[in-house]
Amino acid sequence: MSVIINCIKKDNGNHENPYVAFKSMNWLNEADQKTGSANRVEMYDFVKDGGEDYVKDSAGNKAKLVAKTTDKGTKYVKTVADDVKSDNLLNFKECS
Incomplete structure (x- = not known):
């Protein structure tokens, strides 16, 4: 299964690195339009177990x-580094 991250929720406070500040992430399965939310460890397990997860900016960069x-x-979890800053998970929009 492949899902796209729609938005993120960050935790307040000091952390080992910025990526562990993620409290949860809302996602969309583009194949069946199912939506959900996963905390940082659940998303880690999903990716570690072979699930494909990505972010996409408004220009379509993934x-x-x-x-x-x-x-x-x-x-x-973190995004694979590339030259496009707008598809970086740390720069992604906060969930409302």
């Missing part, structure tokens, strides 16, 4: 998410 773990063992 960036794939990858599963990572901090030195302290904290699970998170």
Whole structure:
């Protein structure tokens, strides 16, 4: 299954890195239009287990998410680096 991230919710406070500040992410399965929300660890597990997840900016640029773990063992996802800043998960819009 492949899903696109619609928006993110960030947690307040100090974190090991900016990516672990994500509280949850809303997503859309473009194949069947199913929507949902997943917390940071659920999204990590989805990607780690072979699910495809990405963000898409208003111009249609896509960036794939990858599963990572901090030195302290904290699970998170981040976008694969490219030259397009608008498809970076850290710059993505906040959920209302």
